[in-house]
Amino acid sequence: MAIPRAAKTLRRTRIQEEKEEQILEAALDVFSVSGFRGSTIDQIAEVAGMSKPNLLYYFRTKEAMHRALIDRVLFNWLEPLRAFDAEGNPESEIRSYIRRKLEMARDFPRESRLFANEMLQGAPHVLDMLKGPLKELVDEKAAVIRTWAKGGKIARCDPYHLIFSIWSTTQHYADFDVQVRAVLGEEHSGDGRFEDAARFLEQLFVNGLLQDHSDA
Amino acid sequence: MAIPRAAKTLRRTRIQEEKEEQILEAALDVFSVSGFRGSTIDQIAEVAGMSKPNLLYYFRTKEAMHRALIDRVLFNWLEPLRAFDAEGNPESEIRSYIRRKLEMARDFPRESRLFANEMLQGAPHVLDMLKGPLKELVDEKAAVIRTWAKGGKIARCDPYHLIFSIWSTTQHYADFDVQVRAVLGEEHSGDGRFEDAARFLEQLFVNGLLQDHSDA
DNA sequence: TGTAATGTTTACCAATCGGTCAAATTATCC
């Protein structure tokens, strides 16, 4: 007889690791496109290549699957911001933050869309994380940016909106990918658009922030 | 007996106008949060305060409701870009475009989210519009921006990515509203954040683009 | 190799889904 599922996490078998991986991979495919409510367990089961009850053997409910997926994705998603370094110089820190975020949009678009879907729905599953750990991390980095501004290393500006603008411009290339490609046309739908975007965004933020025009 | 629905558009009664308005208003509420697949006719009926068969009297299918809603929303959504004027001077045009887009994010967040949901799902209902009318409009405005750059009025930059970055930064305040509020904290969740955002974004784009640092 | 734990599947359930239908109700217009 199967062990009660509460005990399953005590010791994990090889098969558990593999199957849970397989399921979360499929779940990412489905949830990132259709959101939580719009996705069905049957869809995920089909993508994962296993039967629905088999999925439910590893994750008791659709919610549990979604939560496991979000937990796994969120940590990596914040890595670039964590790497944002107070000791570095502003220009290279901002440049490399933009570059890292753009790389993530290019290499992990599903993760970005999963998160975007969650936000659009009002963050029902991650609101506490936004108000807690995320806010703390952003507060910390905003303080760094403010220090830079006070020291005259960058223009005076609202550090929160600076961070928001880097998030939005970079994630746009994952979340609105279909629109970007449609507008750029077939011929510019290779990965070149990410390099163009990086060039533009670095220019925008570096010129826009590194020199203080406000009292020129 | 009721007129076949194909003929309904021939002459519209007072009640038709009112009810269709009421339904689309409710549909906007629901679709903008849950996306097409995640929304149900019952939800919309409840919000609209009418029975499900009554909804289906005015819109034959869920798809028809969604299409009618998108058609109505899209035209207004592109208005600010259409107003972008080649004859004006670059600084004031960019400033007012940012301001208008931010106002729309503030005043019509549901419309923004409806659109964002559609993009996340791969634009199944509006792909032709993106590749057609939208692309043409953007091409036209991009040409204007390129003229400005060639004339030395703004820095040389990719006009498409400039437009993308204005879209993404402004719509962020509608689509990711819950995240913005969580990070800013309760005390900054009044409408003041839109003014702060406007100040920051105008600074960013004006300083970032209006002076050419690339050959300084 | 035997056996107990683990993993998988078939068949199924109640609830909800998008949508239909006919009957009942209301508005319109002569």
Added chain:
DNA sequence: GGATAATTTGACCGATTGGTAAACATTACA
């Protein structure tokens, strides 16, 4: 006011939903 068209509703349909039960198959391990 009565006929006719427009609107609204309750009852219902088959398909799909999230999830369960139990039989069956496989694995790990002594």
